[in-house]
Structure formats: structure tokens, C-alpha cells
Amino acid sequence: MSVISKRARLALFAGAAALVPASGAFAQEEMPQRNEEGTLATVYGSPPSDLEGLPEGPQIEGVITARNGSAIQVTSTNGSETIISVGAGTTIKSSGGFLGLDKDRLGPDALLRGLPVKVDTVQWGQRLLASDIDLKSRDLRTASMIDAGTRQQFAEQGAAIEENAAVAEALRGRVANIDQYNVKGTTNVYFDTGKYNLSGTARNDLCQFAQQAQEMDNALLLVVGYTDTTGSYEINQELSEKRAGRVTNFLQQQCKWEPWRMLTPTGMATADPAADNSTEEGRAQNRRVAVNILVSKSVDGM
Numbered sequence: 603m604s605v606i607s608k609r610a611r612l613a614l615f616a617g618a619a620a621l622v623p624a625s626g627a628f629a630q631e632e633m634p635q636r637n638e639e640g641t642l643a644t645v646y647g648s649p650p651s652d653l654e655g656l657p658e659g660p661q662i663e664g665v666i667t668a669r670n671g672s673a674i675q676v677t678s679t680n681g682s683e684t685i686i687s688v689g690a691g692t693t694i695k696s697s698g699g700f701l702g703l704d705k706d707r708l709g710p711d712a713l714l715r716g717l718p719v720k721v722d723t724v725q726w727g728q729r730l731l732a733s734d735i736d737l738k739s740r741d742l743r744t745a746s747m748i749d750a751g752t753r754q755q756f757a758e759q760g761a762a763i764e765e766n767a768a769v770a771e772a773l774r775g776r777v778a779n780i781d782q783y784n785v786k787g788t789t790n791v792y793f794d795t796g797k798y799n800l801s802g803t804a805r806n807d808l809c810q811f812a813q814q815a816q817e818m819d820n821a822l823l824l825v826v827g828y829t830d831t832t833g834s835y836e837i838n839q840e841l842s843e844k845r846a847g848r849v850t851n852f853l854q855q856q857c858k859w860e861p862w863r864m865l866t867p868t869g870m871a872t873a874d875p876a877a878d879n880s881t882e883e884g885r886a887q888n889r890r891v892a893v894n895i896l897v898s899k900s901v902d903g904m
Contacts, residue, residue, distance in 0.1 A: 649689025649731050659723030659730050662686065665868075666717045674713055674732075676721060679839070679873055684730065686721055688713065692732045696739045706739070716866045717741055718839070744847075786818060786895040787811070790876075791849065793889045795832055798844040800852055808849065808893065812857040815895045823859060824894045825850045825867040828874065830885035835871060843869030849891045865896070 649672060650656075664678035676684050688694075694708040713719075718741050722734040789811045791804035800808075815821045827846030829838040846867035853859040877884035 649687045649691065649726065651690035653691040653724050653731065653733050656724035656726060656731070659725045662721045662723060662730075664719070666713055666715055666719060669713065669715065672710070676719060679835075679871055681873070686723060687726060687729055687731045688735070689731060692735060694735045694737075696737050696742055708737075708742075712737075712742060714742075716744075716868075782900070783822075783896040783898055786821065786897055787814065788892055788894045790890045790892050792886065793845055793891075795830070795885075795889065796841065798841060798848050800848060805852065805856070808853055809857040811893055811895075812853055812859045815859070818895060818897060820897050822863050822865055822896045822898075823853065824865040824896055825853070825891060826894070827867070827869045827891045828876075828888055829871055830875075830888040831872050831879040832885065838871040839869055841869075842871045843867070845869070845891045849893065853893070 662676050662678070662684050664676040664682075664684075666674050667677040667683070668675035672688050674686055674688060676686060678684070688710055692710075694710065694712060696706050696708055696712070713735070717737060720736045721732050723730040724733050725731075789807060791800065791807055793799075812823070815823060825846045827842035827844070827849070829842050829845075831838075833841070846869050850864060850867040854861050854864065872879070872888070875884070875888045876890065877887040879885050879888060
């Protein structure tokens with residue numbers, strides 16, 4: 603077990619918020635904004651289809667962690683969150699094939715939670731409006747499989763979930779803020795440089811931890827992958843996602859953890875180092891996947 607740092611809580615939020623229920627195709631915007639009191643409010647309006655003449659905004663790169671109507675929330679690797687509107691004037695493209703030269707135009711339904719994106723924006727009043735959204739075909743396939751698998755598992759387990767309405771709400775709604783959950787335990791498994799295969803020790807530790815979680819009522823698991831600072835950001839981001847995915851698959855396939863009780867795995871690259879990356883020992887501690895047991899405060903102790 604380990605104590606969760608403040609930055610780790612941001613990392614947990616990035617993964618957990620990825621399961622906020624999505625809306626359909628974009629029409630009229632229902633966009634969360636912070637009012638003068640600092641609380642979230644919903645603002646209605648239609649993003650313009652003609653973006654010509656609108657001042658250029660910043661380029662945002664990160665992972666889609668929430669959707670609400672025609673707005674997406676993108677969380678960067680440093681934990682910052684940006685709400686961006688998407689409308690008829692937004693071009694959504696996926697790249698793949700040799701050297702990434704093949705590009706396909708996509709609709710707004712492709713913007714799934716957990717999907718890495720690069721967004722060019724313009725200023726629309728006090729908000730940001732996406733002009734171009736670029737993503738990778740392989741990332742879209744991965745996000746689609748996770749989304750489809752999650753929906754299928756909820757359908758299959760619907761009858762059992764409905765036996766406890768409070769638990770059903772916790773599982774379906776998942777989490778909009780990590781502070782709504784109690785962290786009941788954390789374990790780490792470690793990896794060799796550039797690798798994402800699980801050692802025998804890691805496999806034993808994961809199944810023992812899953813068994814511990816099984817004994818807790820209403821427990822969910824959140825898996826977050828990390829790397830040391832060896833290599834580029836792009837390599838480390840992909841490696842951290844592969845590590846998180848490998849642990850998630852092992853927990854479900856070998857440790858028999860139900861997929862509908864698993865939050866979307868998240869790769870955080872070099873964020874939130876557990877130790878000093880300037881030493882070999884420190885880097886070894888940072889090449890890890892953290893598995894967290896979460897229980898909603900609304901049902902904890904029921």
C-alpha cells in the first residue's frame with residue numbers, strides 16, 4: 603500500500619473522468635462553465651459553422667476525459683483541463699498508414715473518452731472552439747474497443763446491478779471528481795526499461811490485490827501506467843498506455859476481475875514520479891503501474 607500524492611490524485615481523475623457518459627452527435631451545445639461562485643453551470647448555444655475571422659487560440663494536446671453535448675474536456679499530461687466546444691465548423695481527422703499520411707474525415711461521435719487528441723482552436727467569445735482535431739487511427743480503434751466492451755458488460759450485468767440502485771448509479775456514472783471516491787488501497791508493479799511484459803512476481807501481486815478488492819463491497823479498480831524519463835514524450839506516453847493495458851487485461855483475464863468494475867486504464871508517461879529520475883534506483887521505481895481500489899463515498903460502508 604502507498605499514500606496517494608496530490609499529483610497522483612490528478613492522474614486518477616484523468617483516468618476516472620474518462621467514463622462520464624457521452625451524448626450523441628453534436629447539435630446544440632450544453633457546455634459546462636464555471637460561474638462567478640466557482641461552481642459548474644451549463645451554457646446553451648450553437649457553435650458557428652464559419653470560423654473565418656475568429657482569432658486563433660492555443661493548440662491543446664492531451665486525452666479526452668469527458669464529453670457534455672458539443673463540448674469535450676481535454677486533460678494534458680500535466681493534469682490541466684481545458685473545455686473545448688466542437689461544432690459544424692470543426693474538422694476531425696484520423697491519421698494512419700505508412701508514415702501516417704492516410705487521413706480520414708470523422709464525425710463527432712468518434713470523440714470518445716480516453717482518446718489522445720491534438721486540437722487547434724479559435725477564440726469564440728470567452729470560450730475555445732475547435733477548428734481542427736487530429737487523432738491516430740490506432741488510438742481510435744483502442745478507444746472504440748474499450749467503449750464497446752464497457753457498454754456490453756453493463757448490458758450483461760444490468761440485472762445484477764439494478765438490485766442496488768445506489769451501486770448502479772456509482773458504476774454507471776463512474777466519477778466526475780476523484781474526491782467523490784475513497785481510495786481503499788494501492789499496489790504497484792514494476793517493469794524493465796522499455797518493456798511492458800509482466801514478471802512472475804507482478805502477476806502474483808496483481809491477483810492477490812484483486813482478491814483483496816473482491817472482499818470489499820462496491821469496489822472498482824483504476825489502473826494508471828507510468829514511465830521513467832528515458833526516451834521521448836511520444837514513446838513514454840505509448841509505453842505507459844501499454845503497461846496500463848497489459849495490467850488491465852491480466853486482471854480481467856487471469857485474476858477474474860469483472861470488466862464492468864474497471865475504470866478506463868490511463869497512461870501518464872513521466873507524470874508524478876515516485877522517485878528521483880536522475881538515479882538508476884529512482885528510475886526503476888518510476889517504471890510502474892499503480893492499481894488503485896476505489897469505493898464511491900455514496901455507497902462506502904453499505
